[in-house]
Amino acid sequence: MSIDGAMDVVVVPFTADTKVGSFGSNRVLRASLEHLGIWDTEWTAESLVARMDAAGIESTLVPAIVGDDWDVEYDYIKAMCDQAPGRLHPMAGIDPRDIANGVPKLEHAIKELGFVGGHTYPHWFGLSPADRRYYPFYWKCIELDVPVQIQVGQAFQAGLYSVGRPEAIDTLAVELPDLKIVCIHTAYPWDREMVSVAWKHPNVYIGADCWLPRDWAPELVEFIRRLGREKVLWGTNHPVIDQSEALEGVKALGLDDETETLLVRENLKRVYRL
Numbered sequence: 001m002s003i004d005g006a007m008d009v010v011v012v013p014f015t016a017d018t019k020v021g022s023f024g025s026n027r028v029l030r031a032s033l034e035h036l037g038i039w040d041t042e043w044t045a046e047s048l049v050a051r052m053d054a055a056g057i058e059s060t061l062v063p064a065i066v067g068d069d070w071d072v073e074y075d076y077i078k079a080m081c082d083q084a085p086g087r088l089h090p091m092a093g094i095d096p097r098d099i100a101n102g103v104p105k106l107e108h109a110i111k112e113l114g115f116v117g118g119h120t121y122p123h124w125f126g127l128s129p130a131d132r133r134y135y136p137f138y139w140k141c142i143e144l145d146v147p148v149q150i151q152v153g154q155a156f157q158a159g160l161y162s163v164g165r166p167e168a169i170d171t172l173a174v175e176l177p178d179l180k181i182v183c184i185h186t187a188y189p190w191d192r193e194m195v196s197v198a199w200k201h202p203n204v205y206i207g208a209d210c211w212l213p214r215d216w217a218p219e220l221v222e223f224i225r226r227l228g229r230e231k232v233l234w235g236t237n238h239p240v241i242d243q244s245e246a247l248e249g250v251k252a253l254g255l256d257d258e259t260e261t262l263l264v265r266e267n268l269k270r271v272y273r274l
């Protein structure tokens with residue numbers, strides 16, 4: 001099977017607008033992007049789709065980010081994704097501190113604007129993803145039958161607490177077994193714990209993004225090969241990881257054709273109903 005037709009679980013909306021806006025104005029965020037060496041890698045919808053075409057990527061998910069003063073508005077993401085219908089799919093950012101306004105906003109985005117799920121970075125709020133303030137958003141995602149995408153693992157930004165340990169997802173999955181939970185960034189450096197939680201719970205998935213496949217934990221690669229063939233969704237968190245290089249890395253894993261297809265396409269397609 002050709003690897004063409006891949007689907008990327010998350011791409012950071014790092015455009016010229018967001019670079020001079022929320023990304024540039026947030027000192028902690030800008031410092032982390034400079035530390036990663038990607039401060040000058042902003043993209044447009046047109047350039048991203050061209051990059052996707054070159055890599056053989058069919059579609060990607062792009063979040064409207066909510067992160068305290070690091071916000072990329074729903075309307076902005078909607079307008080950008082509308083430039084490439086069927087190729088770029090918007091996700092709705094979640095701020096657990098604003099339940100009264102946030103839950104109706106999430107519902108409107110899913111039902112009226114074509115957003116495909118929720119998305120949140122818990123460490124920006126200093127709140128565990130199992131904090132009760134998140135639950136009204138989770139209940140709405142269950143009602144609307146859409147996944148919620150959560151960064152699990154270490155906070156990459158200096159000055160922020162790492163609140164997203166896999167054990168929080170274990171709690172969440174026990175209490176909300178009907179919530180589809182996609183744990184992005186491989187839960188690094190707690191990858192082995194994440195594999196254990198994803199194996200335990202039918203509703204928990206791992207987003208294998210933000211790290212090149214050569215850097216994935218051996219436990220994650222073995223999970224993809226065997227028990228977790230239908231539980232891991234490939235991605236990049238571009239521009240953190242180059243999309244072409246990430247797909248080449250998948251090829252180098254030596255997976256059988258069916259497993260490779262599940263990883264780079266079919267699992268995401270099924271979970272997000274694309």
